[in-house]
Every structure is written in C-alpha cells, then in structure tokens.
Amino acid sequence: LSESQPRELADRVEINDLLIDYCRYIDRAELGSLVALFTENCVVEYGPGAGFSSRGRAVLERDLQRVWRFRRTAHHLSNIQIHFKGMDHASVVSSVMAWHESPDRSTALLYGRYDDDIIRTRAGWRISRRKLTNVGGDPVFDEIFYPGERAPAPAGWSWRPPNP
Amino acid sequence: LSESQPRELADRVEINDLLIDYCRYIDRAELGSLVALFTENCVVEYGPGAGFSSRGRAVLERDLQRVWRFRRTAHHLSNIQIHFKGMDHASVVSSVMAWHESPDRSTALLYGRYDDDIIRTRAGWRISRRKLTNVGGDPVFDEIFYPGERAPAPAGWSWRPPNP
C-alpha cells in the first residue's frame, strides 16, 4: 500500500462529489454553478450536432440553455470508476440514467456513459474534458449523441436455447 | 490531511450502508428493520398529505404500511454526497429511482431526492430527519411528494438550435 493512499482516498471523495454536483446542477438548471465544475478551457462533447460540442465555460453555459426545452430532468449517476494518472489527473468513466420530461409530459430516457478527464486545480478538482456516449435509450436520442460501442455476434451465431 | 481521516472514511462506509439498508428493507417490506434505521424521535417528511409526514419510529412504521398497496417496489440509490457537521452529525443528499408496481402490474416511477440528517448514536449511525422531494417522475406522484426546485429560463429565452 502506498504512502499516498490517504490523499488518494480524499481525492476519490472529491471527484465523486464533483460528478454528482454536475447531476444536481443540471437538474436544477443552475448553469452558472454547473459550468464552474469545468476548467475554463474545457472541451465537452455530447454529440456531433451544432451546440453539442462546446469549448470553454462560456460557450458551454450558452449551449446548455437547451435544458429549458424540458419541463424537468433527472440525472442519476452510477458505475463510477476513477483511474489516477499521476497526482493531479484522473481518467474517470461513469454511467448516467438521464430522464427527460417535455412540456407535454412525454418522457425520454438516455443510458449514457461519460468519459472524463479530471484535473486538480488550485480551486479543487475540475472536469477538463467530457465525452458522452449513448449506450442505450429512446430512439429520439439516436442522432443526437455519439453511439456506444458493442461487439457484434460471432459470424454464424444464432440464438438457440440450450438443451435442458 | 486530517488525523481523523481514517475514522471519517469508516463513517462514510457505515452511512452508505445505512442508506442502502433503507432501500432493501422497503423493497422487502420489512418495516420493523426499516424503522430501526431511524432515531426514536425521527422526523420523516415525504409530502404534505396525511400519513406522509411521520414523527417517531412507531408512527413511521404505521404510516409505511402503505407499501402493501404495491405488488412490488425497487429503490435504487445514487448520487450520494456526505457532508460532515462535526464528529457525530452528517448532512447527506442522495437520489433515488423508485419503481412501484401496482397489483394490476401498472408501474410508476419516481426520481426523488433525499435530504437527510444522520447522527452517530451508541448503536451506530441513524437517520434523524429525512425529507424527500420529487425531482421527476410520473404525474401520479405530483400531488403526493414535495416538488423539487428548478431555476426558470431567463426572461425572453426561447429555444433556437445554434448555427452549425
């Protein structure tokens, strides 16, 4: 066990709280607080379309005004894995269940994956790069977010229930 | 790093397990075990209606008999943030995805937020105050649970896709 473990464990708590703050602020539509979780020159990629790839806090804050197309949202984070790359940098993967309610109260769900670079700044840990991929969810999101990766079935595979 | 870190980290594990025990016991409808997670004089507020604001373990156990209106439930907790207020008190926020299945097998989902006061007792950490808010979910829950907070769009805002 390394001498640096106590620090690493404190860092894990801070990074966990940072990722959760993102969920809370987006659901509360507090965009100023939300973008303060990112570095000034962050790169945030949700998808290929205009407004879904934002460079810098100011642009991100403008682009995220799209949250108000929804009546409400709920972002639930899980599957958080933190890999440290030296003292001041972590590569983090997590899963988000993002529920979206439109003004007419129809809903759409996204099961997404965040790939983040998170760095230690003087003000604490901040997200410097985030990329979202669409692991699953309603078809309305097919074209909006980057698709996830999944291995294809082997050639010739077909489903056959095994013998009892 | 403070000297008290090892204790704090052990406390984080215990508090995490306490919150999860709530989810398990409610889904298993084990109300005696469930209310033992609370202090004797706990205050638990789910909503404004009769029976949804319970003071003390005995009243809580009686009020929670409403779980049997459902055929099954599933409570999945995420977004746990623990803030210590001294050695023996923590203020904890978490998110719950609560799935409810009625006897006719129709279902309703709540995306809720728990705001908890959790205190160290001789028997371990216990919930002394819990308030649930309704961040999102099916309309059936609109009037039952306290509404969440969300910032409104700025005056004059209207959605316009950004230029490509």
Next chain:
Amino acid sequence: LSESQPRELADRVEINDLLIDYCRYIDRAELGSLVALFTENCVVEYGPGAGFSSRGRAVLERDLQRVWRFRRTAHHLSNIQIHFKGMDHASVVSSVMAWHESPDRSTALLYGRYDDDIIRTRAGWRISRRKLTNVGGDPVFDEIFYPGERAPAPAGWSWRPPNP
C-alpha cells in the same frame, strides 16, 4: 479503528471496480473480458431455466452469448454493500437496473439484486459465486429469473388513508 483499514479501503475500491467491469463488459458484449472477472470454477445462477445456471468460465461464456438476442443493453449498478469475511473473501450485495432493447426496439427493464461471493486471487479480486434475483421489472422476466423476497401484509391489513 483497525490497522488493516488502509488495505480494506483499497479492497473496497477494487471490488467496486470489479462489479462495474461486469456491467461494462456485458453492455459491450465483450464476453472474454467478462468471464475473466470470475474464478475459473465459478457458479453463476440467474434463474432456473437451462442456460441460466452456469458452472465454470467456459460454460458461462457460452451461456452469455444470449446477450446478442438484444440490440443493446445498459446495466447500471447501485446499492453496493461489501461485507468482508476475513482477509480474502467478501460477501457483496448490489442492485442492478438492467435495460434490454430488442431488435424491434421494444424494451424491457429488470430491477435485480446480485448476491456475490468475491475472493482474492493472485490476479486480484474475482467473483466465485453470483446469484441474481428479480426484485422487480417487466412481466417478461417473471419466469426467467429467481423471484425476490418480500414480506406479506399482516393478516387483515387493508389500505385506508390515515385521518388528516
């Protein structure tokens, strides 16, 4: 606080990452990587039917080819509780929200519980036994997975809203 706490906390991180790797690999349909998370002679029980109870990595890898009946899946893990049974063995309970999308894009949800035995091997922590139970979810899963447990209402119980 025990001397072994730093090791235990490192073990908690490793076990957490192991359980999350299961979710990622199954959603990516990377079956070789998936079964490497288990011990060589693992016992994995999803349900009573043929092919849903697998002994050993090789059989598990064959049986899990059923993932390709789905277009996509998303497994989100929460409610993780780790109980150590000595230095090299942990009994772990967790909850999974498992979303399944068929080729016709219909979907089915399972709210499951994993009961795992996890042991320390030379290569790290591995799952030696996993049992899934069906706490909730769509009726299509009723017969496939083992049912969860839930206490019945007391004799004579009937729902009556409390007096205001």
